[in-house]
Amino acid sequence: MNIPLSIMLFWPAVLGLLAAVLPRGLARFVELAGAFVPLAYVVVLVLDFDPAGGPQYVTDVPWIPELGVRYSLAIDGLNLWLVVLTTVLFAASALWIAFRPVHHSPRLFAFHFGIAETAVLGALFAQDLALFVLFFDLMLVPIYFLVGQWGEGDRVAATVKLVIYTLVGSLLMLAAAVATGVLVAQANDQPLSFAINDLIGNTLSPTTQNWLFLGFALAFLVKMPAFPFQGWMPDGYRAMPLPVLVFFSGVVSKVAVYGFLRIVLPILPDAALDFQMPLMILGVISILYGSAMAFTQTNTRLILGYSSMAQLGFIIIGIFSLTAEGAQGAILQAVNHGLVVAPVFFIIVLLAERAGGSEDIRDMGGLALRAPVLAGLFLIAAMATLAIPGSANFVGEFLILLGAFKSELVIAALAFVGVAMASVYMLRMFIRTMHNRTGPAVESRELGVRDAMVIVPLVLAILAFGLYPQRALEQSENSARASIRAVQERTGAGTQAAAKPSLTREGRTATASGETHP
Amino acid sequence: MNAILAATVKTPDIDWGALGPLIALTVGACVVLMTGLLRSPAARTNLVPALATLTLIVAGALAIGQWDSNADVLEEALRMDNLALAMTVLFCFAGVLTVALSLRDLAPRDAGHGEYYALLLVAVMGMVVLASAQNLVTVFLGFEVLSIPLYVLCATHLSSEGSLESGLKYLIIGSVGSACLLYGLALLYGATGATDFDAIAQAVGGGEIRGDVLFLSALALILTGLAFKASVAPFHQWTPDVYEGAPTPVTAFMAVATKAAALAIIVRLFDVAVVGAVDDWAPAMAALAVITMLVGNVGAIGQSSVKRMLAYSSVAQAGYMLVGVIVSTRLGVQALTFYLVAYVLMNMAAFAVIVARERETGLGDDISALRGLGAERPTLAWPITIAMLALAGFPATMGFWGKIYLIDAAVDNGWAWLGVAIVLGSSLSLVYYLRVVAAVWMPSLESSVAVAARPAGARPIMAGASPEADDVADTRAGAVPAGGDTPTASTARGTHEERTDADIGDGRDPSGRDRAADRDHVGRDHRHVHQPEVVLVAVACAAAVLLLGVFPDPLFDVARDVGEAFGNFD
Incomplete structure (x- = not known):
């Protein structure tokens, strides 16, 4: 079973073009069709994936020899589950659009939508730094059009702000990426190459690494967004059309997480060590700031936006604990968050429809009475967001905190506050929308079949993933270790980490304890 | 007799084949000029552009034919190496596109077709001479042969005050630039005792004259003179005014070809002749490059005239391309070549769309002429979108690889901070490039209402007027629709051809109101001027930008050939 990844990669774009x-x-x-075929393909991938093997489904041909750029794609434990997440969320969005067609130019929408999926998949598949940068930047183009043409409110200003904010980071990353390639080639006295494997194990001086690190980190932190780069987020979230918001919040920000693990830690280990503390502090601030904002916002989209910021703060801490547990927790949590945030966004639309079109929680309330199924689904998603034991988020946060405790006790303790705060803002949102006094314009009704067809599978996926995260953990374990190997070699902790018992066992215990809860 | 003559008089050995492109251009220019004197209007309007196109194609083909021959011609006054040939092809290509854009323009009609196209050909010839110059004398010769026709071309739209002003401004400022250059060349000769590039390189390589005041002033003056032509800040002030006033096809030609020629000679002079003194000039040029990026990108923000915006953007792009010169390596030359080709294609696509919209809307080159283009004219909307995204350096376009190549070259020779400057400049540039894309695809609700209510062209759009003022004017214009059904409407409605012509007048002539009324009467739709060649130019250039963005290998090969045949880097 070896279908080239290129087919999966370009399938959505080609179908997008066809739709146009x-x-x-x-x-x-x-x-x-553009979104579901990759989903089918990814199921095969997951079943077929060999957790012990390295990169699989490799496609590797020279693309631009002059610049040492290779067209190099592969699947490994690091990107497999993010690819799963991507295809799932794009499929869900496509289904949502099929039931609720966009209000104008559907062909153009389909075109940009397809390009967006291809760009995200490309960034995840890429095993070449230049290729990664290319796809990472390319993601912005369709998003720019999707928000600007089909968005709400002050969409043009919002989309320009979003693109400029994120592209400034990306362009600096572009410079850093080119510099990395050139400097490594000079240091090793080799021809220029951007293949990530050729860049690992370089001998760049720590000072150089620090500069390069800043370029990459800025791009990723803006994309996430982490504190203090969240300036584009509120406007962007408010203006985005919902299906776009689902994959943007669910997947696009995760590519940044992935970038840290795929590129920054292996290629710039010294810098990662140097910047460990600042980044962890940024993570903590993101958690605290995001949580506090999520607690004070009344716009449901922004509550979720800031909660995402808090969740991504967790993920940053996981990555920069520079432990295998942390890295694995970060991957798992990235997938979890995407999976959890998507149904909630869809539910928000339904809530708004029932509350006279307002997405403000002050206008909602009392919806659960006549819509128990909707409320139930929302509750499951909300509970998963706040990492209730039994959800995969619990496992993810557990691993992250475990990693953090191992490296920085204080940070872990502070991050732990975030866990508690998550329950505050999520439950607040749930209670204010579903219970409480009925809002002025609220006309509650049950979930429609069509909407259920989008939301129920997503919620089932949350449950399934929560009850059985082992497969993801097993499949990502080796790659997570590989990702932090270079850093651990610098600290001399490599041997120590290798002696650690398997992480999956910890994951399993965590889940087992979760299953006792209803 | 012949044998005696040969023995006593040393005639230069001329490689006529290598001179082919120049000869073709010269002959073509003369033929075109003469054909322009024919009485038959059909011959003038059709035959002349056809001959001009033919000339350019022949010249380009002759250049391609001697790829990799790297011949020295005319006692090393010129060197037709791969850089010169690539530039020749590029100039001819830009020339052909300019002819296509000019075909229905008012400018050739005003100035006389023969004159207009002959001047264009002469300008191309000057560019070829400049790009292949190996001698200070030929540098100046090429520089003037290129400049003088352009001064005239800028002013060819005789009925437009802006065009005349633009020509005059260009003439005056261009002369200052020429004077600086000439002075610099003379000083350089004084300092090194040679006019030949190789001899200069030897003299400079000796190292004695490195700190020489004469030599340094020569470099400074030469750089100033060429900076005027390449519109490098702070010598760029003429650019937006001249670009705005000149007939748009001429603007397009100046923006792409002149800049390419100027950069070609900059790279020749600085990376061949005085490369030994790189430590003296590189820091100064790096400072200029950074200033240029900054000035260009900041200046472009907030321009409501797309031509002015592109003028500033071309200033910024010149700043990026200077990086390829500053690093003074083979890689730098290659990156510069690659970027120049990309630059020509990206700008040509953009200018073609502007030309098309100028004729269709009567809003001139104002950004509002592009509003809602995405829904209305996809064949124009996509080219300008791709051009803007490519200029901003988005991936899957040539602009992306061009920037990567330049950054690669910069980092490779220890100029990493210039690479950072390029990306910071690009991020600034997003502001105005995305604004155009937003206007094309995302007409906001208010503005689309305004467009609907606007009797388009009823009011001359003054470049630089604030959008608020525009909106106010819109509502006022909309409030007095009475002018719409006056008898003037019918008088204004003439033949298709006439309307086109009147329209090109930028809506500055008093008949603007009538035409607007006419349009109101006919319907809100902008008239579809039949101009397939303009659309074709836009689509073809944009397609090339995309295609070479995804499969850039052929262009990289060309750039490598150019680099390998260039200069004497180790």
């Missing part, structure tokens, strides 16, 4: 030229009415169906 076919008659208007077909657009959303072509779009569906």
Whole structure:
């Protein structure tokens, strides 16, 4: 079973192009096909993946020899589950659009939508630094159009702000990436190459690494967003059309997480060590700031936006604990968060529809009475967000905190506050929307079948993933270790970490304890 | 007799084949000029552009034919190496596109077709001479042959005050630049005792004259003179005014070809002749490059005239490209070549769209002419979108690889901070490039209402007027729709051709109101001027930008050939 990854990679874009030229009415169906075929393919990938093997499904051909750029794709434990997440969320969004067509130019929408999925998948697959940067920047183009053309409110200003904010980071990363390639080639006296494997184990001086690190870190932190780079987020979240927001919040920010693990830690280990503390502190501030903001916002989108910021703060801490547990927890949590945030966003639309079009929690309330299923689904997603034992988020946060405790006790203790705060803001949102006094314009009704077809599978996925995260843990374990190997070699902790018992066992105990809860 | 003559008089050995492109251009220019004197209007309007195109294609083909021959011609006055040939092809290509854009323009009609196209060909010839110059004398010769036709071309739209002003301004400022250059060349000769680049390189390589005041002033003056032509800040002030006033096809030609020629000679002079003194000039040029990026990118923000915006953007782009010169390595030359080709294609796509919209809307080159283009004219909307994204350096376009190549070259020779300057400049540039894309695809609700209510062209758009003022004017214009159904409407409605012509007048002529009324009467839709060649230029350039962005290998090969044949880096 070895279908080239390129097919999966370009499938959505090609179908997007097809949708753009076919008659208007077909657009959303072509779009569906564009999103569901990769989903089917990814199921095969997950079943077929060999956790002990290294990169699999490798495609590796020279692309631009002059610049040492290779067209190099592969799947390994680091990106496998993020690819799963990507395809799931894009499929869910496509389905949502099929049921609720966009209000104008559906063909153009399908086109940009397809490009977006290809760009995200490309960034995840890329095993070449230049290719990664290319796809990472490319993600912005369709998002720019999607927000600007189909967004809400002050969409043009929001999308320009979003793109400029994130592209400034990305462009600095571009410079850093080129510099990394050139400097490593000079140091090793080799021809220029951007293949990530060729860049690992370089002998760049710590000072150089620190500069390069700043370029990469800025790009990723803006994309996430982490404190203090969240300036674009509120406007962007408010303006984004919902299906776009789902994959943007769910997946695009995760590519940044992935970038840290795939590129920064292996290639710039000295810098990662140097910046460990500042980044962890940024993570803690993101948690505290995000949580506090999520608690004070009344716009449901922004509550989720700031809660994402807090969650990503966790992930940063996990990554920069520079332990295998932390790294693995970060991957798991990235997947979890995407999976959890998507249904909640869809639910927000339904809530707004029932509350006279307002997305403000002050206008909602009392919705649960006539919509128990909707409330139930929302509750499951909300509980998963606040990492109730039994959810995969619990396992993820557990691993992250475990890693953090091992490296920095104080940070871990502070981060722990975030766990508690998550329950505050999520439950506040749930109670204010579902219970409490009925809002002025609220007309509650149950979830429709079509909406259920989008939301129920996502919630089931949360449950399934929560009850059985082992597969993801097993499959990501080796790669997570590989990702921090270079750093651990610098600290001399490599041997110590290798002697540690398998992480999956810890994951299993965590889940087992969770299963006792209802 | 012949044998005696040969023995006593040393005639230069001329490689006529290598001179082919120049000869073709010269002959072509003369033929075109003469054909322009024919009485038949059909011959003038059709035959002349056809001949001009033919000339350019022949010249380009002759250049391609001697790829890799790297011949020295005319006693090393010129060197047709790969850089010169690549530039020749590029100039001819830009020339052909300019001819296509000029085909229905008012400017050739005003100035006389023969004159207009002959001047264009002469300008291309000057560029070829400049790009292949190996001698200070040929440098100046090429510089003037290139400049003088352009001064005239800027002013060819005789009925437009802006065009005349633009020509005059360009003439005056260009002369200052020429004077600086000439002075510099003379001083350089004084300092080194040679006019030949190789001899200069030897003299400079000796090292005695490195700190020489004469030599340094020569470098400074030469750089100033060429900086005027390449619109490098702070010698760029003429650029937006001249670009805005000149007929748009001429602007397009100046923006791409002149800049390419100026950068080609900069790279020749500085990376061949005085490369030994790189430590003296590189810091100064690096400072200029950074200032240029900053000034260009900041200046472009907030321009409501797209031509002015592109003028500032071209200033910024010149700053990026200077990096390829500063690093003074083979890689730098290659990156510069690559970027120049990308630059020509990206700008040509953008200018073609502006030309098309100028004729269709009567809003001139104001950004509002592009508003809602995405829904209305996808064949124009996509080219300008791709051009803008490529100029901003988005991936999957040539602009992306061009920037990567330049940054690669910069880091490779220890100029990493210039690479950072390039990306910071690019991030600034997003502000105005994305604004254009937003205007094309995302007409906000208010503005689309305004567009709907606007009797387009009823009011001359003054560049630089604030958008608020525009909106106010819109509502006022919309409030007095009475002018719409006056009898003038019917008088204004003439043949298709006439309307096109009047329209190109930028809406500055008093008949603007009538035409607007006419349009109101006909319907809100902008008239579809039949101009397939302009659309074709836009689409073809944009397609090339994308295609070479995804498969840039051929262009990298060309750049490598250019680099390998260039200069004497170790």
